[in-house]
Amino acid sequence: MQDPRIDQLARQLIRYSTSVQKGDRVLLDIYDAPNTITLALIRQVVAAKAIPVVKLHDTVVTRELMKHADPEGYEMLCKNNLDLMKEIDAYIAVRGSHNITEMSDVPADKMKLVMEKMRPVINERVNNTRWCVLRWPTSAMAQQAGMSTEAFEDFFFKVCLLDYKSLMPAMTALKKLMDKTNKVHIKGPGTDLRFSLKGLKAIACGGTHNIPDGEVFTAPVKDSVEGVLSYNAPTVYQGIAFDNVKLEFSQGKIVKATANNTKAINKILDSDEGARYIGEFAIGFNREIREPMRDILFDEKIAGSFHFTPGQAYEGVADNGNRSQVHWDLVCIQRPDYGGGEIWFDDKCIRKNGKFLPRELQKLN
Known part of the structure; x- marks a missing residue:
């Protein structure tokens, strides 16, 4: 049966x-x-x-x-x-x-x-x-x-089989907030990252493109990314396992990349010119997904996470013009059990330790 x-x-x-x-x-x-x-x-x-x-x-x-x-x-x-x-x-x-x-x-x-x-x-x-x-x-x-x-x-x-439709009002509110945001500042253990979203549109994903789902994504202005980002979710890319990935940025470009396999990560990032620039920024909030499992369709939706993606932008959708054969979703979890962290939009903290603070977004917690 x-x-x-x-x-x-x-x-x-x-x-x-x-x-x-x-x-x-x-x-x-x-x-x-x-x-x-x-x-x-x-x-x-x-x-x-x-x-x-x-x-x-x-x-x-x-x-x-x-x-x-x-x-x-x-x-x-x-x-x-x-x-x-x-x-x-x-x-x-x-x-x-x-x-x-x-x-x-x-x-x-x-x-x-x-x-x-x-x-x-x-x-x-x-x-x-x-x-x-x-x-x-x-x-x-x-x-x-x-x-x-x-x-x-x-x-x-x-x-x-989550009821994605019920989350759409709060997801739409997050999309609208990202649409009008200029400056983003992300803080956390080993992370102090700044970039702009000016002029780029966000997309709410509620079960219509990936299953499981639960994210709103956009892209940063290509040359605006500055600072350092330490990812805490393990990942697999091109069949290779990576842990403790850390990226440093200047004028949008990844100028230093380290991991458990530093040689392999730099080989991927040297695939073409666009691989060292970011093609996607997304905030994940599927309440049923709590722990990483080296499967990006699950891990990028983890409650209290965001991903910041070296490589190809989504052409014609949330498009900052970056082109690459690479599109590597790398995840950072900001819940207290993973060290916490904050996301600031235009000098206002909108998520702290994995929890959204604005009332209209709290249904995503």
Whole structure:
């Protein structure tokens, strides 16, 4: 008997997250996830009188292709993917992971090639489809989270099926506040960071693009970032695990980067010119997500957190003009159990130790 929460989640993804309409062409991009969620999504697409298109992926196979990537082959592959994406109205990716470090031994030059070739496909999906991306719970993810498989599945469905719509008034209030903010000052252990948001618009994310969700994001003025930022959430990027990441900024650029693997982090940040500039600033507040688990779709929504992202900005959405093959969401948690911290907008403290202070934002606490 199928877990009824799978059907509930599929219904939410089709009816709420991507608002599938009659006649829509819906791409279901499935990575290492069971047939149960794929079948449930197909049935919901058909029930909406729309057209399902399914692509199935295996990460082990993908790794092998990436290890032997050549420009001609990936040019053809990515052109094919781009042509398909241009025909799509709605896009849902379900991403399982049996091993989060599966890509760790893909040569750096091959990784760079693949990411460069795939960027137009990602831009087309982000800018011209109604899209939503989510993880799928596996034993490997449960292990990352330090939980039993059953407990993690319960946690997964709890955070994914959160009543996001009820949070939208407070999220909209935070968006409006960020829209009119010029100066931002973030303080905390090992952190004293200043930048401007002037002229950049914020986006409220309430279950329509990522599941789980719960953030409002924008981007800093590209050359305005000054100071130092110490991240306290562990992370994985390009299959490599990083801890204790610390970045120093001058005129918007990362001029010094250290971590448990300083050589590897600087190699990533040297991928291209834009990788040393910030493409996103976001405040996270999913009340059900409390601890990091090296999975960014969860970690960037942690209650009392923010993320400050080296690399590509969201083109045409919250766009400061930064372009890069890199988009690396790095997270800092400011609750008291993680050392606390403050976020100031135009010389007014709007969040202290992970709690919003303005009355109109307190429903996000």
